[in-house]
Amino acid sequence: MNNCLSFSLADTCSFLKEHDNYIILTHASPDGDTLGSAFALSLALSSLGKNAWVLCPDQIPSKFNYFAKQCGTEPKGNATVISVDVADLKLLGKLMNVYADKIELAIDHHISNSHFAKRLYLDSSAAAACECVYWMIIELGVSITKTMADALFTGIATDTGCFKYSNTTPKTHIIASKLMECGIDAAAINKLMFDTKSRARMEIERMALESAQFYFNDKCCVVCATLNMQQSSGCSEADLEGLSVLSNCVEGVLIGVTMIETEKNTFKISLRAYSPYNASAICAKLGGGGHIAAAGCKITGELPQAKEQILSFIKQHMEEVDAGSDSCK
Amino acid sequence: MNNCLSFSLADTCSFLKEHDNYIILTHASPDGDTLGSAFALSLALSSLGKNAWVLCPDQIPSKFNYFAKQCGTEPKGNATVISVDVADLKLLGKLMNVYADKIELAIDHHISNSHFAKRLYLDSSAAAACECVYWMIIELGVSITKTMADALFTGIATDTGCFKYSNTTPKTHIIASKLMECGIDAAAINKLMFDTKSRARMEIERMALESAQFYFNDKCCVVCATLNMQQSSGCSEADLEGLSVLSNCVEGVLIGVTMIETEKNTFKISLRAYSPYNASAICAKLGGGGHIAAAGCKITGELPQAKEQILSFIKQHMEEVDAGSDSCK
Numbered sequence: 217m218n219n220c221l222s223f224s225l226a227d228t229c230s231f232l233k234e235h236d237n238y239i240i241l242t243h244a245s246p247d248g249d250t251l252g253s254a255f256a257l258s259l260a261l262s263s264l265g266k267n268a269w270v271l272c273p274d275q276i277p278s279k280f281n282y283f284a285k286q287c288g289t290e291p292k293g294n295a296t297v298i299s300v301d302v303a304d305l306k307l308l309g310k311l312m313n314v315y316a317d318k319i320e321l322a323i324d325h326h327i328s329n330s331h332f333a334k335r336l337y338l339d340s341s342a343a344a345a346c347e348c349v350y351w352m353i354i355e356l357g358v359s360i361t362k363t364m365a366d367a368l369f370t371g372i373a374t375d376t377g378c379f380k381y382s383n384t385t386p387k388t389h390i391i392a393s394k395l396m397e398c399g400i401d402a403a404a405i406n407k408l409m410f411d412t413k414s415r416a417r418m419e420i421e422r423m424a425l426e427s428a429q430f431y432f433n434d435k436c437c438v439v440c441a442t443l444n445m446q447q448s449s450g451c452s453e454a455d456l457e458g459l460s461v462l463s464n465c466v467e468g469v470l471i472g473v474t475m476i477e478t479e480k481n482t483f484k485i486s487l488r489a490y491s492p493y494n495a496s497a498i499c500a501k502l503g504g505g506g507h508i509a510a511a512g513c514k515i516t517g518e519l520p521q522a523k524e525q526i527l528s529f530i531k532q533h534m535e536e537v538d539a540g541s542d543s544c545k
Numbered sequence: 546m547n548n549c550l551s552f553s554l555a556d557t558c559s560f561l562k563e564h565d566n567y568i569i570l571t572h573a574s575p576d577g578d579t580l581g582s583a584f585a586l587s588l589a590l591s592s593l594g595k596n597a598w599v600l601c602p603d604q605i606p607s608k609f610n611y612f613a614k615q616c617g618t619e620p621k622g623n624a625t626v627i628s629v630d631v632a633d634l635k636l637l638g639k640l641m642n643v644y645a646d647k648i649e650l651a652i653d654h655h656i657s658n659s660h661f662a663k664r665l666y667l668d669s670s671a672a673a674a675c676e677c678v679y680w681m682i683i684e685l686g687v688s689i690t691k692t693m694a695d696a697l698f699t700g701i702a703t704d705t706g707c708f709k710y711s712n713t714t715p716k717t718h719i720i721a722s723k724l725m726e727c728g729i730d731a732a733a734i735n736k737l738m739f740d741t742k743s744r745a746r747m748e749i750e751r752m753a754l755e756s757a758q759f760y761f762n763d764k765c766c767v768v769c770a771t772l773n774m775q776q777s778s779g780c781s782e783a784d785l786e787g788l789s790v791l792s793n794c795v796e797g798v799l800i801g802v803t804m805i806e807t808e809k810n811t812f813k814i815s816l817r818a819y820s821p822y823n824a825s826a827i828c829a830k831l832g833g834g835g836h837i838a839a840a841g842c843k844i845t846g847e848l849p850q851a852k853e854q855i856l857s858f859i860k861q862h863m864e865e866v867d868a869g870s871d872s873c874k
Contacts, residue, residue, distance in 0.1 A: 382732035403711035
């Protein structure tokens with residue numbers, strides 16, 4: 217949309233002060249960051265005497281119950297609609313059709329934001345949308361309560377893999393420090409977010425590790441989670457989240473492949489690559505896409521054929537890249 | 546030792562300025578914190594024109610090569626001996642006998658420090674000895690170079706599980722922020738420290754997950770790594786480090802038990818407990834010890850009998866605690 221206004225922090229805070237009744241939209245399959253942003257913002261607006269209602273396209277996982285509590289009432293008439301951590305309208309899931317042309321303000325940190333809202337506050341240097349909301353709360357002059365801090369810390373910790381990934385900046389740590397001073401139990405939040413897995417998850421991890429196979433001088437590792445494995449472990453879709461870490465944390469592996477069978481003979485491929493290889497280049501050839509370090513695509517067919525297909529594209533890519541670097545010597 | 550002087554930060558820095566030739570001792574089985582402290586301190590002393598030589602009782606794992614580089618020369622005559630991150634003389638391993646009565650200054654963060662040195666700088670609120678060394682470098686007025694920051698960040702990240710554990714404080718995050726501003730690649734360090742495992746580690750994890758058994762309404766999980774499993778996975782002692790996390794990250798588990806067979810029919814037991822249970826109380830009955838949340842002991846016997854023994858003590862403890870909380874109602 218061409219008529220999307222770019223908003224500064226000051227613009228955004230003025231806008232937030234101007235209205236009284238808000239609906240805050242999260243993205244579908246809600247994670248810690250979209251929920252943390254939405255609930256922290258709703259609490260901040262509420263402390264300014266506004267009414268704010270969080271609307272989530274899907275059910276909120278119960279593990280977020282410690283902060284994901286409504287503080288307003290559901291608006292009956294007109295309300296100002298804000299989205300948080302939503303990069304594109306499609307990510308609104310079942311709320312997309314209702315709210316597509318009604319979003320007055322989007323607050324986001326994804327550089328890929330598709331400018332779908334009337335106004336956009338975008339800080340792509342922020343590790344999490346919760347970082348953006350933190351600065352808004354400070355700028356609005358609202359004191360950060362423990363529950364706001366719980367929400368914001370959760371979003372920042374989950375989007376950075378507990379301060380592990382390259383999106384973590386010096387500012388991220390400063391904010392974490394400030395939030396810890398609000399009396400949160402950061403270690404308990406981290407334990408819940410990172411070190412608590414279901415029995416089914418434990419079982420599917422074991423099976424995926426068992427399926428691990430290595431190729432191309434052990435530079436490539438492929439792990440699978442077939443429908444059979446998913447059924448016998450009893451795992452849900454949520455239990456499969458982040459499973460791809462298993463394929464790319466082995467010493468010497470430069471391309472990690474995770475094949476998750478989503479329906480019979482259809483595989484969702486997650487590919488992680490390290491320099492000099494490019495995950496996105498490989499997945500693009502199979503109709504997928506993503507970033508250099510992490511990309512995805514879909515392959516149909518029986519497992520052995522599907523695996524052979526992705527491996528042949530990986531082989532070709534590795535040969536091209538290796539030849540390219542040879543010629544540079 | 547009664548004549549161990551308690552040193553403030555200022556005392557410590559005066560002492561460091563007074564001498565010219567240092568030996569810095571790390572503990573045996575060196576980890577990121579003892580090595581990070583030693584090499585950062587040696588670089589800081591070197592930048593003040595001193596000579597400092599790091600002495601480690603065991604071989605330094607190659608994954609620390611990016612900062613673990615000597616900057617001084619090995620002292621031939623008398624040198625002032627400092628220990629870092631060493632809580633007790635026993636932890637000096639093969640260096641204990643040579644240096645037992647020669648340690649002029651111990652820099653530590655373990656509340657259990659046994660006051661073995663002539664002088665002790667102890668900050669038990671510090672998440673890592675590297676936090677102590679960070680403040681010393683600041684107090685000494687030394688500019689933190691990238692290599693110093695690599696060393697200090699590594700120690701802090703490894704001792705806090707990447708800012709995940711309860712020893713992480715607001716100050717820890719502030720220091721992390723400052724170190725990131727020194728140009729380090731924190732994400733690469735974190736990847737190397739936390740997301741890189743050997744093939745053998747991957748295999749022993751799979752086997753340990755396969756061995757998992759649940760007891761007492763699934764509140765207790767036991768995983769094993771027998772000598773057979775260790776041999777067939779090809780894992781080393783280092784590959785077994787931190788394996789105990791597998792037993793206590795499952796939803797609903799309040800007591801996690803890891804049994805590692807160290808020699809035939811001898812099991813090193815690591816016990817992790819969550820409130821209201823007490824790992825230390827259970828291990829004490831088996832001649833071991835530790836903290837409320839994490840403790841250890843040794844059991845000899847065939848695996849089934851060893852397991853039965855630890856389970857019987859756990860059962861007894863759980864019954865006592867559960868009865869105790871009932872009587873409080």
